[in-house]
Amino acid sequence: MDILEKLEVLGAAAKYDVSCASSGSKREKHFGIGSTFSAGICHSWTDDGRCISLLKVLFTNECIFDCAYCINRKSNDIKRATFTPQEVAELTINFYKRNYIEGLFLSSAIKNSPDWTMEMLFRTVWLLRFKYQFNGYIHVKAIPYASLDLIKKTGFLADRMSVNIELPSEKSLRLLCPNKTKESILKPMEFITKVAEEEKNFVSAGQSTQMIIGATDDSDYKIINLSQHLYKKFKLKRVYYSAYTPVNHDPRILKVESPPLLREHRLYQADWLIRVYNFSADELFKSKDENLDLEVDPKVMWALRNLDRFPVEVNRASYEELIRVPGVGIKSARRIIKNRVFHSLDFEDLKKMGVVLKRAKYFLTCNGKTFERFLIDLPPEKIKQKLIDKNSLQRPRQLSFFDREVFTSVITGEI
Ligand code: SF4
Structure with a gap:
């Protein structure tokens, strides 16, 4: 497979990850080309309103895990591809020089092992920063179960990192992501928060996460209450909500005809209220099973x-x-x-x-x-x-x- 075919496969596979809206970070070290200042990073807003970075790719869509809602799960028979770090770095820099992109959003499925995957992400970012002197915005995933040392090395080169929380409750995680545990997600999240507090120039644009909504019966109260906790405890910059797109026929997933986009929109509004307007989840909802009213904000x-x-x-x-x-x-x-x-x-x-x-x-x-x-x-x-x-x-x-x-x-x- 040549690099363009890989780009086609791995660019398309990345569209389900919405934790990519970028904001300007204040990395102090300046060298080479690219900037993360003032106007921030080039955002792209697709027709359906999602925010994407112009180069938004997976490193690989080959996965050893089998999350029920995921198009890339190992049990799916889909076209697979894996970049090399050199390929992603070259693509990024070439697109950057042609003004197609301002930054990179690099996510990945988990190939071979969490450490192998994290190492590949690290090498990619390292090449960009040191071989190509790329000073633009980089958002990179932290892989659950990966060694904290690897995450730390990567975080010093990235503007933002994100570990996807995936689902709003441990029960749902057990049901739909049997290979992941709450700890495997919260541990790297906590680690990133801690290092960012202690060290300068580590993940200077902070961390974010993504939660899939509508694949399980978790209520909006649970979702917003969890976000509130994540903002407080891990000082996340953003929680992104991703209306579940039915890609797999799996009896463990709630039946949805189409992504619950209006619900996603209301959740973003409620999230804004807790982040900016000082509301709490307990004020917005009357009970723990309640959902937001779709008719009014x-x-x-x-x-x-x-x-x-x-x-x-x-x-x-x-x-x-x-x-x-x-x-x-x-x-x-x-x-x-x-x-x-x-x-x-x-x-x-x-x-x-x-x-x-x-x-x-x-x-x-x-x-x-x-x-x-x-x-x-x-x-x-x-x-x-x-x-x-x-x-x-x-x-x-x-x-x-x-x-x-x-x-x-x-x-x-x-x-
Ligand atoms: S680990 Fe990620 S890529 Fe792999 S199946 Fe789960 S959600 Fe999909």
């Missing part, structure tokens, strides 16, 4: 359950109260706090500050007045009907970055 879901906390008076509320109002984001809450010192604010002011009144008007007052008179004492079901996200429900699809609503929320930071 999680902040609206929470607000409707806690109407006794509303309406919030814009001219008096604390910052913490303001950011919990649907339609008020971090930036607009800060603007409110800053500007109300000079004069009391009305709804026109809020609009100028970026508050999304379409959502916020049900939960706010300005100087004791609601946006419209009929909004006083509306029951939660009525408010919900008004706020149902009809676009998402009618077209259950992955929201694209270029979707107006997503784009606006990214630009304004509102949720």
Whole structure:
């Protein structure tokens, strides 16, 4: 198989790994070509909204493990390929020089043994950094069960590492990944966190992970609660949620017709609430078996359950109260706090500050007045009907970055 055929196989095999959105890291050592600064790394957003690095490949798709949900599991009869470290390094540098990519996302199945695979990943990154003087962004996988020494050596050359948590519970992991244990995943994760705290220039853009959702009956509470724990304990930069794409007919996997993309989207919104808005999983959900409401975003879901906390008076509320109002984001809450010192604010002011009144008007007052008179004492079901996200429900699809609503929320930071 020549290198292009390998690229075809191993590029396609990498698309199921979504833990690749990259962000600028501040590696202090500067040499050679490429940069990870300011504009960050070149992201690519596919039509279905997933973030990909332009060179996103597996080192190999030959695997000794047999995870039920995985296209590359050893029991599948698929075309297999394995790069050499030299091949991946050459591809990266050649694509980089032609401006096709800004960085590398290198993942892998587990061929021969975890250590063999980790060693290959290390050698690839080593060649890039030292033979080709590549100073661009590199995200590389840490392989479960691989020696911690190998992971450490690799981490000094990579911007980001990730160990995939795979599934939201130990029970699901036992069921679908009989070769992996919770410990085999958490141990390298913990190790990376520890070394990153102790050493300079080790995985300077932090670590991330990926969780498959919809292949098991784990609830959204379990998923978000686990993410909360991972952010806290391992200081992860991001948890990525990957709606399960049915690639194998396996009786152990829940039957899904198509990837639960709307659920994935709601999980990203809930994740944003716990990372940026200081919500906790226990606040967002009423019970441990609960899922997020697909009809409205999680902040609206929470607000409707806690109407006794509303309406919030814009001219008096604390910052913490303001950011919990649907339609008020971090930036607009800060603007409110800053500007109300000079004069009391009305709804026109809020609009100028970026508050999304379409959502916020049900939960706010300005100087004791609601946006419209009929909004006083509306029951939660009525408010919900008004706020149902009809676009998402009618077209259950992955929201694209270029979707107006997503784009606006990214630009304004509102949720
Ligand atoms: S170890 Fe990774 S590549 Fe191998 S079967 Fe499991 S998920 Fe797939």
